[in-house]
Amino acid sequence: MRVTQQDIARISEVSQATVSRVLAGDERVDGQIRDRVLAVMNTHNYRPDVRARSLRQRKTHLIGLVIKREVGSLQDDPFFAMLIAEVVDALAGSPWHLCLDIAADTARQHSIYDELLRTRRVDGLILVESEASDERILRLQQDHFPFVLIGNAAEMPELHAIDNDNFRAAEIATSHLLEQGYRRIAFLAGPKTLTVTRDREAGYRNVVPEAIVAYTDFGAHSAREAAAQLLDAYQPDAILAMDDTMAMGVIQAARERILAIPQDLGVVGFNDTPLCDHVEGGLTSVNLQIGNMVQWAIRRLVAVIDDTSVLGGRQAIMGCELMVRGSSVRGKL
Amino acid sequence: MRVTQQDIARISEVSQATVSRVLAGDERVDGQIRDRVLAVMNTHNYRPDVRARSLRQRKTHLIGLVIKREVGSLQDDPFFAMLIAEVVDALAGSPWHLCLDIAADTARQHSIYDELLRTRRVDGLILVESEASDERILRLQQDHFPFVLIGNAAEMPELHAIDNDNFRAAEIATSHLLEQGYRRIAFLAGPKTLTVTRDREAGYRNVVPEAIVAYTDFGAHSAREAAAQLLDAYQPDAILAMDDTMAMGVIQAARERILAIPQDLGVVGFNDTPLCDHVEGGLTSVNLQIGNMVQWAIRRLVAVIDDTSVLGGRQAIMGCELMVRGSSVRGKL
DNA sequence: TCGCGTTAAGAATACGTATTCTGAATCAGA
């Protein structure tokens, strides 16, 4: 049988309320009694039942991380693994725990919402890669449910959100390719509906002399096909891909055409994942400081949950850094 | 304010108990009343509070997945991403949710145990890559806490566990290299304490004419260094690596030495991760059917939690399949 | 018509904790 506060109280010859107070570190309880209760707790290996605590305090201390993607993309794209790892890391040692859900299709998304917040399983949500007009966000808002966005939310300044400066990131990456002497730089973009796609495309267009853009789905496979078409139709001498996984697809397409990297084709990705080191000579990529973003998001989310007054604005933009490796460096021509 | 069973009861002009019964699909409640209550639930958008339910039923419907690795290895090694993805997938649509924790150091591991099971946050645990003499397992056993192992537990047949046939897997991979004409085949092993390492080493030794073994930590970086030493000291013509990530390290080391793959060096990995497609010509790898393992583990865990009589033995061994790609095929010499 | 078994819903309770309410004891001030 499980040992409860009632048991501890009986053995310590105090009331259950006192045990609870000791547990909470209440100053008003007498030192001698406190020590006695603590000792009993210790010998009986007591730990409070989080289920009862959740009911009473109306707080589960669980944070939901909801990713709107195919479950399989978790394997293909290290970005999400990085994200999850950072969340786990940021939560380590805190009283908070992670509840993870991933789904792309709308029906499943809705059931996740039902399960996670309407039943009050989690205290707050972190949303990743939501679209601008995401109907889920409206539901969360009208339910007054605590949540934080990772991704662009410029159109809704009342939301708590953190994002990269994707415009600038694409500018920097494109400029770098120009400096390296590449002239026909194509942008292999993600789905057109995502704000992250639009932001980067805008940054790219702002710098490039002549824009060549192709939209495709995430993943190495789609990227490979799209890159093949791009290469055949436009003969670009460099491709900026939406992420490293797609850049790998680009590299595969280049191999098939016996294009040497970086001589014949410069390639740059995003996210600075471990994939970059698996490319011969290294893959140039934009580091988006996911760790910082996640830390901000969690700090903010916890503050919202605890109803702490939030310092600063509701949105933040994280800087980024171009990690130059072999795939984009051929020296000036 | 949140709508509760009490509210539904009041509006439907029945007792709270009846509402609860309707929710449970209790046959004994009158059809007319049931419809009325359901209608009220619907219009008021009622969903039961999972916190109260957890307390009452002594069940949180949360499953903990505990990975004993550095948090960072989640990014480096797609294996864990695959594992997590499979768990999420297997849980989708079920009443169960995933609580994820990752940590390598012992202190943090212990606090995870405190947090997850002694406070009854989760109903059961899935453990991955535990060592044979893992002290955590003893604690779980004496607490009678439901858990399932993914990994070898042959020494403890009373545990519920599922594993690959790692002996056979290593045999198959090694035999394949022999068939391809490789003669000096080295095994780049993981930490010596892990049973998975020992099992595979045994399978390898069982087939190879002359054994060359090096132990190292997981991850591409350690593998690269270890492979470099291996190549310089023993001039093997093929290397069997513990996983695909380590195989990538091997490939890097080979590149530095201008060794062509597969001509000068054959390489085989484990796990059949997406990394395999990122290698020129493809990386040969052993597919361990993680999906099947995870499904077995979860089915079993849920059965143990629900105290359902378990059919079949307590342990199962999953088959595997060698996915032959370019990195190990040079035709017979 | 009486009594008993059966059915169906309400009343009451328990799950383990945090917190408010209550009361006894102590202490300070006059």
Added chain:
DNA sequence: TCTGATTCAGAATACGTATTCTTAACGCGA
């Protein structure tokens, strides 16, 4: 010495649900 404030711990309650206990109504056989 008495009064009122203060301190500290116990009693009581609530959180929202599931379930056991209880009771009222009904049907059926004698």
